[in-house]
Amino acid sequence: MSKPEINLTINGHERSAAVEPRVSLLDFLREDMALSGTHTGCEHGVCGACSILLDGVPIRACLMLAVQADGCHVTTVEGLCNDDGGPGVLQDAFVEAHGMQCGYCTPGMLISAQALLAENDDPTLEQIKDAIGGNLCRCTGYVQIIESIQLAAARLREARS
Amino acid sequence: MKPAKFDYVRAESIDQIVDALDKGDGEAIVLAGGQTLMPMLAMRLARPATVIDINNVTDLSGIGIVGDELVIMACTRQAEALASPLVREHAPLLAEAIALVGHQQTRNRGTVGGSLSHADPASEIPLAALALDASVSLRSVAGTRRVQLADYFLGPMMTARADNEVLVSVHFPIMSGGAGSAFHEVSERRGDFAVVAAAAIIEVDGAGICTAAALAIGGADATPRRIAALEDKLQGAKLDGALIRSVLPEIALAVAPGDDQHAGAAYRLRVATNLAERALLEAFDGARA
Numbered sequence: 140m141s142k143p144e145i146n147l148t149i150n151g152h153e154r155s156a157a158v159e160p161r162v163s164l165l166d167f168l169r170e171d172m173a174l175s176g177t178h179t180g181c182e183h184g185v186c187g188a189c190s191i192l193l194d195g196v197p198i199r200a201c202l203m204l205a206v207q208a209d210g211c212h213v214t215t216v217e218g219l220c221n222d223d224g225g226p227g228v229l230q231d232a233f234v235e236a237h238g239m240q241c242g243y244c245t246p247g248m249l250i251s252a253q254a255l256l257a258e259n260d261d262p263t264l265e266q267i268k269d270a271i272g273g274n275l276c277r278c279t280g281y282v283q284i285i286e287s288i289q290l291a292a293a294r295l296r297e298a299r300s
Numbered sequence: 301m302k303p304a305k306f307d308y309v310r311a312e313s314i315d316q317i318v319d320a321l322d323k324g325d326g327e328a329i330v331l332a333g334g335q336t337l338m339p340m341l342a343m344r345l346a347r348p349a350t351v352i353d354i355n356n357v358t359d360l361s362g363i364g365i366v367g368d369e370l371v372i373m374a375c376t377r378q379a380e381a382l383a384s385p386l387v388r389e390h391a392p393l394l395a396e397a398i399a400l401v402g403h404q405q406t407r408n409r410g411t412v413g414g415s416l417s418h419a420d421p422a423s424e425i426p427l428a429a430l431a432l433d434a435s436v437s438l439r440s441v442a443g444t445r446r447v448q449l450a451d452y453f454l455g456p457m458m459t460a461r462a463d464n465e466v467l468v469s470v471h472f473p474i475m476s477g478g479a480g481s482a483f484h485e486v487s488e489r490r491g492d493f494a495v496v497a498a499a500a501i502i503e504v505d506g507a508g509i510c511t512a513a514a515l516a517i518g519g520a521d522a523t524p525r526r527i528a529a530l531e532d533k534l535q536g537a538k539l540d541g542a543l544i545r546s547v548l549p550e551i552a553l554a555v556a557p558g559d560d561q562h563a564g565a566a567y568r569l570r571v572a573t574n575l576a577e578r579a580l581l582e583a584f585d586g587a588r589a
């Protein structure tokens with residue numbers, strides 16, 4: 140079995156690796172790159188736990204082969220931290236507003252919220268619901284997740300003004 | 301849930317795709333956005349010997365006007381089509397349908413051609429495209445042929461595309477500026493496949509006479525269906541709400557819905573009729589001479 144060599148940028152770092160074609164980008168990130176922040180849920184595109192940013196837009200990492208990410212920029216939940224490694228604005232807001240319970244869906248929620256807030260730091264409730272519409276949470280009932288995103292948005296607006 | 305082993309071919313041109321399909325001899329499969337193929341590989345419902353990745357073929361992506369058609373290349377992302385001013389202007393019905401397809405994470409990868417190749421009988425893009433009289437261009441080593449969508453959908457997940465052909469582009473006749481259109485669906489959750497959906501287009505002249513009508517119903521038969529007898533009754537008639545309601549029984553004569561875990565046949569028919577009424581009235585409302 141040939142293992143093509145891929146080169147990609149993950150959370151700002153250039154990485155290269157040889158990877159078997161059938162390996163999903165999700166498994167590659169978690170197992171080969173030891174970035175286990177991205178969660179494995181359903182492995183067939185239903186739950187959103189595996190969401191990452193690919194060249195800046197949110198996608199499901201279980202629905203892409205690692206070989207297809209050759210030449211791409213990938214951001215995982217680890218990439219949302221501050222430069223000092225501490226939690227970023229959005230992550231802080233999730234902690235403060237209780238945006239998680241078991242935490243299974245959280246990396247995906249953070250990625251979807253990050254994509255939204257990067258484009259629009261004053262989203263409506265509908266826009267927030269739409270942004271996280273592809274992420275399932277079995278614990279929170281979503282209300283505190285939405286409040287966390289609203290808190291992060293308010294802080295981003297404050298920092299901007 | 302891991303795919304079985306396969307050979308991976310990263311195609312850089314359409315010629316390379318059709319060559320690889322030809323060599324694959326029915327055992328090769330095209331990977332576009334992966335939003336349906338990847339789950340099928342993971343669950344081993346599909347076990348191709350070769351996966352041909354077409355995402356790097358730049359010729360297969362883009363949206364443009366060619367003559368009197370809006371042309372969307374097969375590997376164009378659904379998100380790009382949704383954001384396209386050309387689609388909004390010339391095929392607003394398609395934009396309305398794509399807004400209901402999946403979620404941002406899936407639209408950022410999922411392609412217009414992929415949805416038409418998968419041909420789920422309840423999915424939105426095939427339904428809107430059928431209502432719009434679209435056709436697809438299929439290429440093999442033997443050459444290119446154009447197939448009208450009316451002849452393309454053969455059954456659930458079955459199309460007229462042969463194993464050695466790749467869907468290259470989708471061609472939409474440009475909608476007349478005065479046409480009204482509407483798309484309505486019922487799904488279990490937002491972003492899910494529709495249980496039932498209806499797409500309608502109406503054109504009228506200065507006297508309020510219907511000059512063109514299209515109604516397509518999804519999720520109520522093995523393929524998306526145009527309701528030709530209903531369209532015939534609308535064409536040439538002076539439209540109003542009562543007339544539109546009077547032709548709705550044609551739907552029951554034209555479709556054969558099935559029972560499954562999502563909905564029973566009688567329910568599907570009732571919903572199809574209600575959604576068709578809504579879509580036709582809204583399309584009529586939006587039509588201007």
Ligand code: FES
Nearest residue numbers: 180181182187201
């Ligand atoms: S693990 Fe990817 S969507 Fe569930």
Ligand code: FES
Nearest residue numbers: 240241276277278
């Ligand atoms: S916090 Fe448990 S799934 Fe969302």
